[in-house]
Amino acid sequence: MLSVSNLSISFDESQVLEGFNLSVESGDIFALLGDSGSGKSSALRFIAGLENAMNGSVVLDGADLSLNGVHSVKPELREIGMVFQDYALFPHMTVFQNISFGIDHLSKKSKTEKVASLLELISLKGIEKKYPHQLSGGEQQRVSLARALANSPKLLLLDEPFSSLDKSHRDELVKDVRSILKKQSVTSILVTHDEAEAKAFADKIGKIEKKQLFIN
Template sequence: MLLVNHLSISYQATQILNDFYLSLATGDIFALLGDSGSGKSSALRFISGLDEAQSGQVVLNGKQLSNNGIHNVAPELRKIGMVFQDYALFPHMNVKKNISFGIYNLSNSEQKTKVEELLLMIGLKGVERKYPHQLSGGEQQRVALARALAPSPKLLLLDEPFSSLDKHHKERLVLQVRDILKKTNITSILVTHDKYEATIFADKVGVIKNKKLTIN
């Protein structure tokens, strides 16, 4: 279960989020809608532990990760996965190495099995040795998802990962990703400004308006 409480963020004296509250049950898929600059990505970055805030608390599965806007647990220890808008795949590593990056503590054979399972799940078997620049945008997006899922995170954050895809591919991929998340039962938050994408992807949709979150 995820609880985000009293989250307030401001940049250079401009308040962008005020007393943001969000509670999700395990396995919930949530979409956070909002205009550009409304603070949705900032909320995600706070939850992930990458940026601090004026105030705010994050509790994941009963463990307090942040309090009063300060992080008690570093990003690398939070067990939170993230898919970035530009995927942020490591350009000098092939697909296999990208996906296995977060599971380096497993044995080689366990890593191999896990990578194969994930590639099968995202429908990209056979691309293990390819480099990110040799993949299409949709393929890169799915590899980024597989990489984020590999360490079995307790929470998955998706920061506008579908925004650069064309409409046709986007819809298909959104549904595919939703299926995968449902199968793995990982609590997820998608940040987007596309209302339709939010509706078909999530169980619950929230909108940031006037610095506050309203859940539909």
């Protein structure tokens, strides 16, 4: 389970979040809505340990990751996966190299098996040798998801991963990614502008208003 409490973030004297609280049960998918500039990405970045805050604590599966605004665990040790809006795949690396990037310490055999099973999970078997530019936007987002899931994170953060895709592809991918995350019981937070997308994807929805989170 993830619990974020009393998060307060400001930039240059302007307060973005103040007393923001959020809990996500293990295996649940939570959608975070809010106007542009309301602090959605900042909240995710703090949970990942990438953003500083005046105050705020993060507990994930019983472990303190941040306490009263101080990060106690480094981002790379948090066991948190992230997927962003622009498919952040490395353009000069193949799909195999992209997905296995975070599990490079494993043997060649384990990596090969792991990548094959992740590609099966995202319904893109056999594309190990392709480069990102040879894939559609939706396919690139599936590969980004596979990469984020490769080291079995305890929490997955998705920051508008569908918003650069056209509507027809988006609806299908939203459904598919939800079913992949549910199959693997990955606790997840999706940031989106789109209320319909939030409803189709998440078990629970909250909205940032007046610097705080309100659960619908």
